[in-house]
Amino acid sequence: MTAAQPVILGGMPSLSKLYVNAAATAARRRVLGTDAGTTLPPCGHEVRGVQADVGNLTAYQHLVGETASDILPAGFIHALAFPVSMSVMNRDDFPLPLLGMVHLANKVEQHGAVLFTEALDITSWAENLRGHRAGTQVDIVAEVRRTGEPGARWKGTSTYLAKGVFLPGIDKPSATAPSTTFSAPDPTALWQLGVDTGRAYAAVSGDFNPIHLSVLSAKALGMRRSIAHGMYLASRALADVGAVRGESFRWDVAFDAPVLLPARVALDITSVHSPAGAWHHSGYVAWNPRSGRRHFSGAVAAL
Amino acid sequence: MSFTGQSATGPEESTARPAAASQRGLRRAVVVGGNRIPFARTGGAYTKSSNQDMLTTALDGLIARFGLQDERIGEVAAGAVLKHSRDFNLTREAVLGSALSAETPAYDLQQACATGLETVLGLSNKIRLGQIDSAIAGGVDSASDAPIAVSEGLREVLLDLNRAKTLPQRLRVLSRLRPKDLAPDAPNTGEPRTGLSMGEHQALTTAQWKITREAQDELAYNSHRNLAAAYDAGFFDDLLTPYRGLSRDSNLRADTTLEKLATLKPVFGKNLGAEATMTAGNSTPLTDGASTVLLASEEWADAHELPKLAAVIDGEAAAVDFVHGKDGLLMAPAFAVPRLLARNGLTLDDIDFFEIHEAFAGTVLSTLAAWEDEEFGRTRLGLEGALGSIDRSKLNVNGSSLAAGHPFAATGGRIVATLAKMLCEKGQVDGRPARGLISICAAGGQGVVAILEAL
Numbered sequence: 001m002t003a004a005q006p007v008i009l010g011g012m013p014s015l016s017k018l019y020v021n022a023a024a025t026a027a028r029r030r031v032l033g034t035d036a037g038t039t040l041p042p043c044g045h046e047v048r049g050v051q052a053d054v055g056n057l058t059a060y061q062h063l064v065g066e067t068a069s070d071i072l073p074a075g076f077i078h079a080l081a082f083p084v085s086m087s088v089m090n091r092d093d094f095p096l097p098l099l100g101m102v103h104l105a106n107k108v109e110q111h112g113a114v115l116f117t118e119a120l121d122i123t124s125w126a127e128n129l130r131g132h133r134a135g136t137q138v139d140i141v142a143e144v145r146r147t148g149e150p151g152a153r154w155k156g157t158s159t160y161l162a163k164g165v166f167l168p169g170i171d172k173p174s175a176t177a178p179s180t181t182f183s184a185p186d187p188t189a190l191w192q193l194g195v196d197t198g199r200a201y202a203a204v205s206g207d208f209n210p211i212h213l214s215v216l217s218a219k220a221l222g223m224r225r226s227i228a229h230g231m232y233l234a235s236r237a238l239a240d241v242g243a244v245r246g247e248s249f250r251w252d253v254a255f256d257a258p259v260l261l262p263a264r265v266a267l268d269i270t271s272v273h274s275p276a277g278a279w280h281h282s283g284y285v286a287w288n289p290r291s292g293r294r295h296f297s298g299a300v301a302a303l
Numbered sequence: 304m305s306f307t308g309q310s311a312t313g314p315e316e317s318t319a320r321p322a323a324a325s326q327r328g329l330r331r332a333v334v335v336g337g338n339r340i341p342f343a344r345t346g347g348a349y350t351k352s353s354n355q356d357m358l359t360t361a362l363d364g365l366i367a368r369f370g371l372q373d374e375r376i377g378e379v380a381a382g383a384v385l386k387h388s389r390d391f392n393l394t395r396e397a398v399l400g401s402a403l404s405a406e407t408p409a410y411d412l413q414q415a416c417a418t419g420l421e422t423v424l425g426l427s428n429k430i431r432l433g434q435i436d437s438a439i440a441g442g443v444d445s446a447s448d449a450p451i452a453v454s455e456g457l458r459e460v461l462l463d464l465n466r467a468k469t470l471p472q473r474l475r476v477l478s479r480l481r482p483k484d485l486a487p488d489a490p491n492t493g494e495p496r497t498g499l500s501m502g503e504h505q506a507l508t509t510a511q512w513k514i515t516r517e518a519q520d521e522l523a524y525n526s527h528r529n530l531a532a533a534y535d536a537g538f539f540d541d542l543l544t545p546y547r548g549l550s551r552d553s554n555l556r557a558d559t560t561l562e563k564l565a566t567l568k569p570v571f572g573k574n575l576g577a578e579a580t581m582t583a584g585n586s587t588p589l590t591d592g593a594s595t596v597l598l599a600s601e602e603w604a605d606a607h608e609l610p611k612l613a614a615v616i617d618g619e620a621a622a623v624d625f626v627h628g629k630d631g632l633l634m635a636p637a638f639a640v641p642r643l644l645a646r647n648g649l650t651l652d653d654i655d656f657f658e659i660h661e662a663f664a665g666t667v668l669s670t671l672a673a674w675e676d677e678e679f680g681r682t683r684l685g686l687e688g689a690l691g692s693i694d695r696s697k698l699n700v701n702g703s704s705l706a707a708g709h710p711f712a713a714t715g716g717r718i719v720a721t722l723a724k725m726l727c728e729k730g731q732v733d734g735r736p737a738r739g740l741i742s743i744c745a746a747g748g749q750g751v752v753a754i755l756e757a758l
Contacts, residue, residue: 054547054548055351058351058352058356059351061356062351062353067355067356067359067360067363067400068351068352068353068356068360069356069359069360069363070360070545070546070547117548242399242400242405243363243400243401243402244373244402246372246402279373
């Protein structure tokens with residue numbers, strides 16, 4: 001947690017307003033040449049008493065292949081917390097341009113089940129501003145507690161890259177990351193993702209980032225075609241791992257080549273058990289079955 | 304009149320009192336416990352939940368209650384009456400989505416409203432034979448998320464289109480399509496051979512057995528009162544997992560009165576010669592829900608330190624020739640129960656709890672009337688007189704379908720778990736284990752009945 005107390009927001013920020021505001025800020029910075037400095041905002045944002053919408057929950061569960069149970073899937077909590085994180089990245093003193101940032105990786109710790117009936121307090125802040133060979137990266141952390149409880153039930157860390165943005169005083173890593181060549185294993189599953197995959201996830205997650213919605217809106221932001229949401233892909237992999245994960249687990253994902261829609265995605269899930277037979281973790285990796293390029297990889301592990 | 308009945312004793316077991324199951328060298332199958340989600344009226348809290356969602360949720364609640372995470376169960380059987388064709392492996396998919404070991408086999412079963420009870424009987428038999436040591440029986444139905452098929456005309460065109468090889472062939476096939484073919488084909492409760500809905504069929508039977516409006520309303524009133532009292536007493540605390548904001552069946556009207564029920568307008572049998580007596584109050588509404596029952600051998604239950612509520616003693620199925628009105632559509636249990644009692648050397652007086660599924664109040668009352676009827680006993684059951692009457696204070700004592708609702712395939716599991724717990728609480732009666740009878744009628748003129756006993 002950052003040193004300063006978080007700013008308590010009166011309610012859940014609207015993602016669509018945040019996207020509009022982000023576009024306006026980007027234009028203003030370009031025209032006026034102002035910059036937001038080279039340090040992260042000193043405090044985070046918090047929204048209290050958040051309640052999941054059950055209709056939205058069911059639609060989300062059906063879309064990613066989870067059973068429509070009363071337990072909020074870890075990826076759904078990410079979507080629930082996302083507007084709070086976006087509002088932090090939208091602050092005037094946030095040093096990186098929000099639009100066009102690339103989601104590099106995500107780590108989640110789930111400590112016990114969260115039910116849709118429970119009121120939640122969501123806090124988000126930015127930390128760990130650092131260099132990257134292609135720009136500047138930052139971690140956006142979100143913590144979700146049951147209202148009135150001190151401990152976090154869910155903690156997510158999303159790592160974003162502002163491509164081509166180099167801030168004074170932040171060094172690039174000296175060596176470029178060694179790019180390990182990926183050789184695709186035999187798949188355990190094959191996903192057919194239609195062109196509407198991005199729109200369908202936007203509808204249940206509320207994340208209407210234009211790069212996911214249509215070919216035209218994606219092209220406007222420099223993409224060849226619309227791309228699947230990273231968290232949609234990771235959430236499907238989490239659902240595919242299944243109930244073996246229990247109610248407390250660690251879940252991480254690192255994103256490589258974006259999935260251009262429509263797409264066929266090959267997936268391999270490998271589970272590792274302890275000598276006594278208890279589930280230890282399930283690793284997953286997904287790739288383009290035609291080109292062999294890796295789309296994402298990660299693991300779900302017992303906590 | 305010639306004898307056209309269904310003899311209460313089969314030819315192979317004419318006079319001698321048949322041996323009880325345990326004496327036939329079979330081990331016992333016991334009910335360990337059950338779990339269901341509250342039943343919801345159609346279009347309510349579970350509108351967007353699929354059969355697989357509800358069955359998996361009920362299953363996961365059972366797994367949590369009895370510590371079955373990652374356990375390989377002998378076999379899981381469940382089913383749904385209103386079923387999407389994509390759900391051909393509904394139960395296995397629910398198992399795969401649950402916390403059970405993925406190495407647990409499962410199969411689907413479908414016997415209309417008797418589905419749930421038949422899964423209990425089939426799996427109990429496997430346990431008794433020693434083929435499996437543990438099993439989960441269940442059922443689920445959603446009238447909200449019901450399958451809708453394309454019309455027969457459109458279906459034929461689509462299939463022929465797939466077979467057509469050239470463009471002219473395809474155009475010729477497409478030209479057969481008519482606007483009416485685009486109307487979807489929704490499921491209904493009509494009997495395929497008669498076109499009458501289940502309610503219209505029951506209205507015929509209700510009139511035939513001269514069941515009064517007052518008697519039907521009273522049965523419905525008792526169902527609500529008994530179910531509400533059971534909830535208030537905490538009876539369902541270990542039989543139910545809340546789901547989608549419900550912790551009680553949404554059809555339950557704890558504050559209903561006979562006066563309120565008397566104000567409802569009849570909905571079935573309005574064009575018969577007799578007075579129409581069947582209302583929305585004394586008929587079950589369409590409902591969504593799921594139920595599961597954990598069954599085991601005594602050894603398995605002991606080894607897992609789990610409770611043993613009751614033993615599944617025996618079961619019987621019957622069917623009636625309802626198509627041209629020889630018997631009422633839902634009257635098969637009237638024949639199944641006498642045969643089951645006879646095989647086990649029992650009479651109605653030997654039963655401590657009667658669980659007669661309330662498809663309609665008229666169904667329960669027509670069945671009881673048939674058993675009390677001298678002529679029916681003689682000419683249809685092959686007895687010397689009437690089968691007998693039951694002590695009404697033993698009937699559906701914790702409520703039944705009129706109050707709880709009736710998600711078709713889920714009703715059997717609800718009743719088995721409820722009765723097993725009641726028998727366990729009752730323990731012994733007159734120096735013998737407490738005994739319960741379950742009777743469930745089903746579409747197609749079928750019925751399945753069973754006997755459970757305390758241990």
